[in-house]
Amino acid sequence: MEKSQIRRKMILKRSNLSRKQIFENSKKILNRLCSSSYYKNANHIMIYVSINKEVFTHSFIENALSDGKKIIVPKCEPSSKKIILSQIRDFQKDLEKGFKGLMEPKKEALRPVSIEQLDLILVPGLAFTKSGDRLGYGGGYYDRFLANTSKEIPKIALAFEIQIVPTLPVDFYDIPIDFIVTEKRWITCK
Ligand SMILES: Nc1nc2c(c(=O)[nH]1)N(C=O)[C@@H](CNc1ccc(C(=O)N[C@@H](CCC(=O)O)C(=O)O)cc1)CN2
Numbered sequence: 664m665e666k667s668q669i670r671r672k673m674i675l676k677r678s679n680l681s682r683k684q685i686f687e688n689s690k691k692i693l694n695r696l697c698s699s700s701y702y703k704n705a706n707h708i709m710i711y712v713s714i715n716k717e718v719f720t721h722s723f724i725e726n727a728l729s730d731g732k733k734i735i736v737p738k739c740e741p742s743s744k745k746i747i748l749s750q751i752r753d754f755q756k757d758l759e760k761g762f763k764g765l766m767e768p769k770k771e772a773l774r775p776v777s778i779e780q781l782d783l784i785l786v787p788g789l790a791f792t793k794s795g796d797r798l799g800y801g802g803g804y805y806d807r808f809l810a811n812t813s814k815e816i817p818k819i820a821l822a823f824e825i826q827i828v829p830t831l832p833v834d835f836y837d838i839p840i841d842f843i844v845t846e847k848r849w850i851t852c853k
Pocket residue numbers: 674711712713714715716717737739746763765787788799800801802803804805
């Protein structure tokens with residue numbers, strides 16, 4: 664099956680999850696992450712700001728900020744299809760609706776961070792395999808970004824169990840992830 668076809672199928676499948684299921688499963692996923700040494704040992708954490716039926720990350724971001732973690736979120740630059748990293752201090756004040764309706768740092772709240780500063784990357788996606796292959800929305804934003812990160816930085820996907828599939832088409836530029844956390848389990852890829 665082609666990537667575009669799998670994307671459509673997975674968006675449809677995910678749309679069947681109720682708001683309650685999204686919130687409850689997201690809580691389990693993020694609690695599992697927070698009890699891991701990957702979270703505990705990380706100071707600078709990059710995380711996506713969830714929309715629609717993605718694993719809900721807003722409460723995690725607020726809790727991690729209270730926990731003293733440095734939180735870094737992506738801002739899309741559609742002209743270059745690149746991601747800019749910006750540290751946020753206040754979820755409510757620093758973000759506004761931007762590209763594709765995503766919550767992104769406001770211009771006046773941009774606090775650039777370099778890739779080398781990241782200790783942990785929490786990756787979004789539509790579908791994943793247990794071996795770490797990932798399918799996103801198709802912009803290639805994360806693939807371009809992940810291509811520039813060191814292998815040493817853990818890349819962890821947050822996903823609902825229904826997003827784990829047996830196989831995915833893989834292109835040479837696709838960057839595999841290291842772990843997947845679902846509401847049921849912790850998957851170590853490869
Ligand atoms: N929360 C979040 N932020 C992210 C990503 C992501 O997957 N999730 N990205 C990952 O690379 C980048 C943004 N890339 C995107 C590329 C395309 C579409 C897009 O076409 N969205 C559809 C809606 C899909 C749906 O119904 O869920 C659209 O606008 O029609 C969205 C984000 C960076 N920030």
